[in-house]
Amino acid sequence: MPVTQFEFKEKYRYQNGFNCYLESEAVEGALPVGHNSPQKPPYGLYAEKLSGTAFTAPRHENKQTWLYRVLPSCAHPPYQPDAEPGHPGSNETIKGTKEGTLHYIPNQLRWDPFDHDEAKHLDFVSGLRLVAGAGDPTLKQGLGMYVYAAGKSMDETAAFYSADGDLLVVAQEGTLDIRTEFGWLLVRPMEICVIPRGVKFQVLLPSGPARGYALELYEGHFNLPELGPIGSNGLANARDFQSPVACFSEAFGTTASDGPGSYTVTVKFNNSLFKTVQPHTPFDVVAWHGNYYPFKYDLGRFNTIGSISFDHPDPSIFTVLSAPSPVPGTAIADFVIFPPRWLVGEDTFRPPWYHRNTMSEFMGLIQGGYDAKRGGAGGFVPGGASLHNVMSGHGPDAESCEAARDAELKPMKVGGGSCAFMFESCLMLGVTEWGLRTCQKVQEGYNEESWGGVRTHWKLPEGLKVKTHLVD
Ligand SMILES: O=C(O)Cc1cc(O)ccc1O
Numbered sequence: 001m002p003v004t005q006f007e008f009k010e011k012y013r014y015q016n017g018f019n020c021y022l023e024s025e026a027v028e029g030a031l032p033v034g035h036n037s038p039q040k041p042p043y044g045l046y047a048e049k050l051s052g053t054a055f056t057a058p059r060h061e062n063k064q065t066w067l068y069r070v071l072p073s074c075a076h077p078p079y080q081p082d083a084e085p086g087h088p089g090s091n092e093t094i095k096g097t098k099e100g101t102l103h104y105i106p107n108q109l110r111w112d113p114f115d116h117d118e119a120k121h122l123d124f125v126s127g128l129r130l131v132a133g134a135g136d137p138t139l140k141q142g143l144g145m146y147v148y149a150a151g152k153s154m155d156e157t158a159a160f161y162s163a164d165g166d167l168l169v170v171a172q173e174g175t176l177d178i179r180t181e182f183g184w185l186l187v188r189p190m191e192i193c194v195i196p197r198g199v200k201f202q203v204l205l206p207s208g209p210a211r212g213y214a215l216e217l218y219e220g221h222f223n224l225p226e227l228g229p230i231g232s233n234g235l236a237n238a239r240d241f242q243s244p245v246a247c248f249s250e251a252f253g254t255t256a257s258d259g260p261g262s263y264t265v266t267v268k269f270n271n272s273l274f275k276t277v278q279p280h281t282p283f284d285v286v287a288w289h290g291n292y293y294p295f296k297y298d299l300g301r302f303n304t305i306g307s308i309s310f311d312h313p314d315p316s317i318f319t320v321l322s323a324p325s326p327v328p329g330t331a332i333a334d335f336v337i338f339p340p341r342w343l344v345g346e347d348t349f350r351p352p353w354y355h356r357n358t359m360s361e362f363m364g365l366i367q368g369g370y371d372a373k374r375g376g377a378g379g380f381v382p383g384g385a386s387l388h389n390v391m392s393g394h395g396p397d398a399e400s401c402e403a404a405r406d407a408e409l410k411p412m413k414v415g416g417g418s419c420a421f422m423f424e425s426c427l428m429l430g431v432t433e434w435g436l437r438t439c440q441k442v443q444e445g446y447n448e449e450s451w452g453g454v455r456t457h458w459k460l461p462e463g464l465k466v467k468t469h470l471v472d
């Protein structure tokens with residue numbers, strides 16, 4: 001059914017701000033006033049608390065939301081393990097291997113663009129593939145890195161949630177129309193969203209097939225990075241984050257065990273999928289208030305900051321969101337983007353310097369090219385990825401390096417119409433069997449092709465006295 005202008009406007013109304021205490025009611029008076037759990041909440045709703053941190057987490061970290069819904073979430077038949085091994089979206093593909101073990105490889109890896117779902121038999125959940133990860137969701141430590149390829153919408157009677165972590169979704173191709181318990185989020189390419197642990201959602205594809213990347217954070221939550229001397233504005237500004245308004249369905253019966261339909265809820269629990277089928281909709285939240293909710297962000301709104309004198313700054317200057325570890329300044333996951341920007345550095349090697357990083361770097365490309373790597377077939381291209389793990393040396397490929405050494409250093413706009421991103425983590429990443437072999441996208445000659453041709457420029461000026469010299 002086509003949406004009318006009015007419905008469209010209502011459905012995609014958002015509340016603005018990051019990490020705010022928000023409230024929303026789809027029906028006037030559905031939110032209890034001055035009270036969280038009255039004896040009988042308005043209109044016969046049930047009050048249900050959804051916590052994103054321990055009840056006793058410090059005030060500045062505490063995340064909770066009160067939901068006012070037609071039926072409480074506990075009213076469902078038992079969950080059952082889902083799908084046979086090997087089946088798309090089965091435990092095997094979510095874990096990465098049958099045993100769930102990961103491959104630890106010091107080599108640089110790069111992937112050709114991941115396949116679209118040509119056959120249109122995958123939806124967002126069955127099209128989700130774990131490529132790399134670290135840690136363990138049962139310990140609430142670490143993270144998972146995914147690509148998704150979906151050719152069709154999730155069923156209108158389907159919902160999904162992850163008990164394992166908060167899911168940051170990076171849309172690369174195709175629009176995601178995401179229905180959540182909290183309301184709707186429209187996420188287009190060059191936009192991202194975060195769906196917190198436990199929040200049920202359904203992904204529709206209004207513009208056809210979709211492909212993208214996702215990061216699941218088993219530990220903590222994403223925050224805006226500290227701005228330090230940058231001051232009180234810049235990078236991703238708080239007001240540009242958008243959250244849904246309450247929107248509910250009336251598909252329920254007189255009790256929790258009768259109802260108009262069959263609604264399938266799939267849960268990802270310790271990287272395994274479980275399913276239940278309940279007769280009432282899980283999208284029955286009429287009102288909510290709290291600070292634990294899904295949100296979206298348009299990467300085009302990022303206020304990019306960089307050097308206006310010399311030298312190439314650390315990429316942390318491009319951090320959109322950061323999920324801290326207990327070690328100050330050290331992230332379990334940073335989400336970093338490389339948007340179009342001006343380069344004006346004088347006497348500066350402008351692309352990323354060569355480096356070995358104690359953090360691991362998983363990169364993807366949303367659109368366009370990346371200034372340190374060649375594009376085209378077999379290069380770093382939209383929909384593909386690279387992984388430079390802990391201490392794996394990397395930097396511009398030989399071609400980009402030579403071009404940058406000889407470039408005339410006038411002000412120059414890089415990356416017009418392009419946007420690469422990086423999931424950077426303090427943890428060593430393991431690659432799944434799917435990521436390494438099954439997907440068949442790993443570029444075999446990546447290292448040799450990129451850096452095999454790096455030229456030696458070393459030349460000792462004649463007559464210069466050598467202070468120390470190793471005699472081999
Ligand atoms: O490796 C990369 O391409 C990402 C990156 C970019 C940059 O500008 C500096 C460091 C870094 O790791």
Ligand SMILES: [Fe+2]
Pocket residue numbers: 352355357361388394
């Ligand atoms: Fe790097």
